[in-house]
Amino acid sequence: MKKYLIASHGHLASGLQSSLEILTGMGDKVSVIDAYVDDHDYVPDIKKFIEQLNGEVGVIFTDLVGGSVNQKVMLEVVGHENVLVISGTNLSIVLSVILEADELTKEKLNGLISQSQVQLVEAPNENSEMSDDSFLE
Amino acid sequence: MIAQLRIDDRLIHGQVALVWTKELDTPGIVVANDNAANNEMVQMTLKMATPTGKKLLIRSVDDAIKVFNNPKGKNMRMFALTNCVADALKIAQNVEDIDGINVANVGRFADKSEGETHQVGSTLMLSDSELEALKELTKLDVPVFQQVVPSNPKTSISSMLKK
Numbered sequence: 001m002k003k004y005l006i007a008s009h010g011h012l013a014s015g016l017q018s019s020l021e022i023l024t025g026m027g028d029k030v031s032v033i034d035a036y037v038d039d040h041d042y043v044p045d046i047k048k049f050i051e052q053l054n055g056e057v058g059v060i061f062t063d064l065v066g067g068s069v070n071q072k073v074m075l076e077v078v079g080h081e082n083v084l085v086i087s088g089t090n091l092s093i094v095l096s097v098i099l100e101a102d103e104l105t106k107e108k109l110n111g112l113i114s115q116s117q118v119q120l121v122e123a124p125n126e127n128s129e130m131s132d133d134s135f136l137e
Numbered sequence: 138m139i140a141q142l143r144i145d146d147r148l149i150h151g152q153v154a155l156v157w158t159k160e161l162d163t164p165g166i167v168v169a170n171d172n173a174a175n176n177e178m179v180q181m182t183l184k185m186a187t188p189t190g191k192k193l194l195i196r197s198v199d200d201a202i203k204v205f206n207n208p209k210g211k212n213m214r215m216f217a218l219t220n221c222v223a224d225a226l227k228i229a230q231n232v233e234d235i236d237g238i239n240v241a242n243v244g245r246f247a248d249k250s251e252g253e254t255h256q257v258g259s260t261l262m263l264s265d266s267e268l269e270a271l272k273e274l275t276k277l278d279v280p281v282f283q284q285v286v287p288s289n290p291k292t293s294i295s296s297m298l299k300k
Contacts, residue, residue, distance in 0.1 A: 023150075023151075023152075023153060024153065024285060024286045025259070025260070025285050025286070025289065026286065026288070026289075092151070092152065095151070095152040096152055096155075099152055099153075099155075099156045099286060099287075099288070101156075101160070101287065101288065121185070123181055123185075124181060124184055124185065130192065130193070130194055132194070132203070132204050132207060133209070135165060135167075135192055135194040135204070136165075136204070136207055136209040136210045136213060137209075
C-alpha cells in the first residue's frame, strides 16, 4: 500500500519523487501523477490510489489550489475522510510528511505545513561564535 | 556523550537533520570538520541548516575531540557529524562514549582524482583510503551501521563490506 500520492501539472510530481529518493532513499514510498504530459487520463489513477488505502489515512499532494489537477483530486476525495489533501506542495512539506513518525492527523499536518513555508532567506548577520563552555551548558 | 556519530558528505542538511535530532533527542549538534572550522561561508550555511532550537558547534576534528571528552559534556546528548570516514575514525579512536556510528552518505561529491572508488552501498562511494578507514572503524567496539533516515532499518557495515 502507498500512503502518499503527488499529483502535478507536468513532471513536478516525478521530480519531487526524484528529490525525495536522493535525500532519503524513500522515493518508492510515493505514487506520482505527472498530468498532461501525454493523453493519459489520470482520474482512474486517483481513484485507484484512494481505493488501495482501504480506509487508512493517506495524503495527496497537489501543486496549485484550484488548478485542474487539484479539482479532479477534490472530486474523488469527497466522502473519503481518511484522505488529506495538501496543495501548494513544495519539497519541504513532502519530506516533512514522509519523515513524520507519528500518526498523521489534521492538527499534526497543520503543524508540519506551518514549518514548511516558502521564505525569503538572508544570510545570518550575527557573528556569534559559540564557546565550548556555552555549548556544553 | 555522542548519541550518534554520523558520516554524511553534506554534514547538516534540512529535514534530515531535523528528524535525526528529534529521533535522537540531542539538543547539541557538533560538526567536526577542519574545512568548516576555518571557513566562514561554510559556517554560515551550516548555521542556516541547523534546526531551530538546537545548539551548533563547529570545530576542527582535533578540537571536537576535546569537546567530546570534556567532563562537562558527559550527560549532554550530542549529535556529531563528519563528512568522511577518516575523520570519524579519528574521533572513534579518541572518544570513549559513543552510542553508534552511522555511515550514511560518503564520497558522492568527492574528488575522483584519487583513483577508482569502491561502491559499498548506493550512498557509499569510497576511495582506497576511505575504505581502509571504514574497515578499521568496524574493528572498534562501537556499533557501526548505515541508516539514512530513522524509518530505514539499520544495516551493519560489516555485512555490507562482505558483499
